[in-house]
Amino acid sequence: MTPEEIRGRVEEFLAEHPVATTEPNAFLHARYQAGLAWVAFPEGEGGLGVSRALQPLVNDLFEAAGAPDNNPRRNGIGLGMAAPTILAYGTPEQRSRFLEPLWCGEEIWCQLFSEPGAGSDLAGLATRAVLDGDEWVVNGQKVWTSGAHNADFAILVARTDPDVPKHRGLTYFLCDMHDPGVEVRPLRQITGEAEFNEVFLTDVRIPDAHRLGAVGQGWEVANATLNNERVAIGGAAMPREGGLLGVVAESWRTHPENHTPELRDRLLRLWVESEVARLTGARLRQKLAVGQPGPEGSAMKLTFASINQRLTGLDLELRGEEGLRYEDGDGWAMVRPEHVDFAGRDAVYRYLRAKGNSIEGGTSEILRNIVAERVLGLPGEHRVDKDVAWKEIPR
Amino acid sequence: MTPEEIRGRVEEFLAEHPVATTEPNAFLHARYQAGLAWVAFPEGEGGLGVSRALQPLVNDLFEAAGAPDNNPRRNGIGLGMAAPTILAYGTPEQRSRFLEPLWCGEEIWCQLFSEPGAGSDLAGLATRAVLDGDEWVVNGQKVWTSGAHNADFAILVARTDPDVPKHRGLTYFLCDMHDPGVEVRPLRQITGEAEFNEVFLTDVRIPDAHRLGAVGQGWEVANATLNNERVAIGGAAMPREGGLLGVVAESWRTHPENHTPELRDRLLRLWVESEVARLTGARLRQKLAVGQPGPEGSAMKLTFASINQRLTGLDLELRGEEGLRYEDGDGWAMVRPEHVDFAGRDAVYRYLRAKGNSIEGGTSEILRNIVAERVLGLPGEHRVDKDVAWKEIPR
């Protein structure tokens, strides 16, 4: 389909469903049914089976028309991770049951993957699911779950067979967060806030119909989900002095009373590194335009984590006594923010929150392993857990 | 024995062997036979069996009297490593044959341990010794041998049994460097000089009488030798701005035309680190005075290697165009220096030679393992070579 053709479709749709007079929820359902939700999805499932490259144009056209949106920020995990996985591995019933309310923002999703004992080693997770009739009974503890307190459903990975090697004993489920066995507790972070949650699962019952993929196929399905997460990396172009560099450069310019040659040289080193990272990202995007995403994105994430942490640390130093004050909003009060916003926050918040950049979404240590092994071809780590039953692995 | 008593012994000896009228070689032999060579050694073997703490006093008294010395710098490996090992593991015949000419400087020693394929992993060495009648026939290649071209004898470790695990198949020998099968080739380094040699051993014949310790005991004997090498660490007190810091600080002071705030801050960082290392060494010596040397010395060596490398690199930068010139002595010409002298040499020489500080005597990587395992108690590396026959180890 050409851009012109899809533009015609949108215009036609908008003519039939005038923004001003259509109830927002009805508008979204109509858009889904017209295949103008995620156009690369198949017909009947929110899409038209056309190129993904047409999606930005469609979004722009709807936005320009003032159409209601599906509040994508609130349902990032649903849209970015659950939906493509359900599309790829779901039965026709599952796709028909879940995709439309997900896209319309009626059902919010969260992700129940990480556990206190399974962070970098996700495949070592211990949450158990046991089949009881045509339901699975799930017990365990999940952590680092953002949005769990607002979520209606979760994508969940649990262990269904402890007697086989760990990657083979996992199964993937769609879990109703309103089940009485689900308890969500805010997980307070070093910033004082609770951006994430812990989720305790006690005899949660999941119908077998809500299993995604085969029993034992959970690791494969989970990796499909995580790859969708990683597609974003190296994504958007950044202007020079974008990101945290711009924020800290502004701190420098507004605090001339604290200038020293040493602070200036450190800031300039970070200016140079940020600009180099920006150019590296640009080159990576040029590479992606002619080929496939590779593990080089891991190197970008490493770089940004390191730069962010040093920039935010320097920011506190160059602010003088201001750097010792945490006067952002409610200070240390425990709140539950809906999303992360670095630039709009206090310097102390940024310093503390940036510490998570080298942990979340793959620690810098794991990413260095990935670069060393997959980019440079160096040998993998010695593994003691590969060919033994999960239950035999020391923990 | 009290200091007064030993002072009496020395005075008596000097009265009997007037420095002015005694032939130097005869003087040294007489001193050895009087037990005033290394006083902690047993009587009849150059010593009096007294405390090692008396040695500096004895040395000072002889030096003050203008006595001839045994040229200790030229025979550092003999005096510091071969002699204590021969004393500890030698037969009476070996001790009687080797110790006196060694101490008197008549026989110079070198060390044949490292091999191209066995650096950090010394116990993996491949030089073979095969018994033929009452002689061992040795074939192999050794490397990083200082003084081999001046040496009369070598301490040598070779593999006598490839069918047992690597630490158990080694034997220690005293090797005549004048054997026709010994070929010494200078090993040129990145400084242009050849401070070390490669030694090629082809059908070298060593009488079984020159085997030190039992067959298969070589690893134990070699470790005794290496421990003698390491006793020196954390040794001498250093003045502030001692070592390479003083040299580079002087470069700074004599090149005001190149001063920038950035170079100054980097130099001051290294000034601080050097002073901290100096104080750490002082504390380590205070600790040694009340107890045993521990693996903490490895941390000191790590620190000095890193500081030396950064200081010498900075030195080239702050010298401007002078830093680009290598005008030391004969420039890049291949010479064979007798010993290493950092401070008296060109800045380019120092920069290049300092690169060896993190390799020689234990690489910084191995030392970090030692600190992590022996000081912090973290787990050892995964070993694939411990319980298999040496010949089965992949290489």
Place this chain on the structure above:
Amino acid sequence: MSGLEVELLDNELDADLRATVRSFLSERCDPTQVVKAYDGDSSLTPVLWKGLAAELGLAGLLVPESYGGAGASAREAAVVLEELGRSVAPVPFLTSAVVATSVLLAAPTEKGVELLGGLAAGERTAALVVPLTATTAQPLEPGETTVRSVAGALEADTLLVPVATPAGVEVRAVSADQATITPVSSLDMTRQLADVRLDPAAGEVVVAADHGADGVRSGLLAGAALMASEQVGVAQWCLTTTVDYLKVRRQFGRIVGGYQALKHRLADLYTSVEGAGAAARYAAGALALGDPEETEIATHVAAAYCGDLAVTAAEEAVQLHGGIGMTWEHPAHLYLKRAKADQIAYGLPGLHRDRLGALVDI
């Protein structure tokens, strides 16, 4: 320029003092109590401070016996500060018993001597009214004025105020009752800052104008010198706790502390922490021996090194704990916040290097 001979290890008295303080803090200064300061509950502070200052008699360590003190020295204060750092204890030892006390000791007036007696007895607590970032006297003009980001003011009954006079800077003691002390939401709530509004004229002169500027300067220098020991305590806790955790934490079936990249980082951290310990103890020793030039050099070295090192240690602790180190529940963040605030207090490391350079001709 070859430095002083200083005992760099604990002697027997040091070891006893350390054991006493450690045992006191392990009983009464639990991290689960300390963290409450971040939620506005500072009730732990007066209890701890009373115990340390009066019961254990530590407030008077630097005060000579003639003024009613213990007549100990900066060496002992350094031992105490290492332990306080190791527990991120929320007490005004550094601000009152080190900085304010050292300001007074420069040349106390009769009123100053009286105050020193009260401080030494643990009956009074003082704070110098300068921003925590100060390294020199920033004298106030008489008249109502506000000083921002003052450390120790919330715990003090007596505020020491540097005042500009035609004869020089004099130090006045103003009762906390006569000042408006507004708590500040601080990066480090275990050493919470306050904005202090007062009129210095309300106070009595405790250091006269001919010694005030030097007194404030030497008080702040002593603060930097001994804060290095606090930073060592913070760093030691971070190293030890991380090593202990990594000896039990497993991922991929292996003890995480056995992964070589982490071993090497911890070996480097250990090396730096050892260095920091030697540097901080040397600075305390130089201060105790009273050699002014050597004290300055040693302080700048220790402050420059330990300030950055404690931050590195705390940052490594958070990172190497993985997700758990990012949680409020784990105490690592208390150390991160203290380390970062200490790095900025009494002069940034770069400033200490700059001053050092002036002293050593670099």
Place this chain on the structure above:
Amino acid sequence: MSGLEVELLDNELDADLRATVRSFLSERCDPTQVVKAYDGDSSLTPVLWKGLAAELGLAGLLVPESYGGAGASAREAAVVLEELGRSVAPVPFLTSAVVATSVLLAAPTEKGVELLGGLAAGERTAALVVPLTATTAQPLEPGETTVRSVAGALEADTLLVPVATPAGVEVRAVSADQATITPVSSLDMTRQLADVRLDPAAGEVVVAADHGADGVRSGLLAGAALMASEQVGVAQWCLTTTVDYLKVRRQFGRIVGGYQALKHRLADLYTSVEGAGAAARYAAGALALGDPEETEIATHVAAAYCGDLAVTAAEEAVQLHGGIGMTWEHPAHLYLKRAKADQIAYGLPGLHRDRLGALVDI
């Protein structure tokens, strides 16, 4: 201030050019030949240079067709320099085909145009008579004088000399025959320095006084911008060679490249080398597009980053090769010496950061 759109990957023409240069160098520029320069045998240089400059026609890349050149751009020169760096090739491409050529291109007189034609044809070779560390014109007064540590002079037949005149700095071309050129034992013998003694009055004006200072400055800036690509080539060789070695070297029965601490260091090095590649290519692109302010910013960024990075890469290569990396026989030292000399050439990284700061209001 959001930068230019620059193609940061090789296009097809770039890839062809790279393949040509690489194949030429792999045949004729073996490390065992290169190292001979350190023992006084520089016979490789004229052979290589003739091949590159005249046979492959690379000397005229920056020279417009109207002056007899190839009319290519800094982009192509960057590709060539990456390859030259990867082979530590001892040729005066940077000094003659980049720096001297760029000086002339600022505003050549008739004689200057003639010289450009000769340079482009590979018939002549020029060198700018300033110390290799220079970043601005350091004009000479007329009369016999010596300039120390000049790069490219030993290979040049024509010396470009900035001369102070009342009207400004003019650039004169002096025949090498009329100068005394004394070779210097140099840190990097693959770009050997010389002390040059001459009388600038002996030469002809090739850039007039109204453009000379700018011409020299832009020549040196082009040198810094494109040397970044040479540094990338050096760093890439170091990374690749080290990774290859560590994939086969075993100690303790294990492939050394499987030890995690080394894997992590190599991952970090890879990340930095990728960054350097992007930065250097961007600087070349900005130069090619002719945007003066953007060229300055991009050059300072690339020079500051690549200068330190190449040294780090070479130092890591020596260290991670273990003992063998310390030997004369292994080529790693050639790269270490080139990297360290390059870091000092055309302005230290710190100087580039300082100039960058002035441009970006830091």
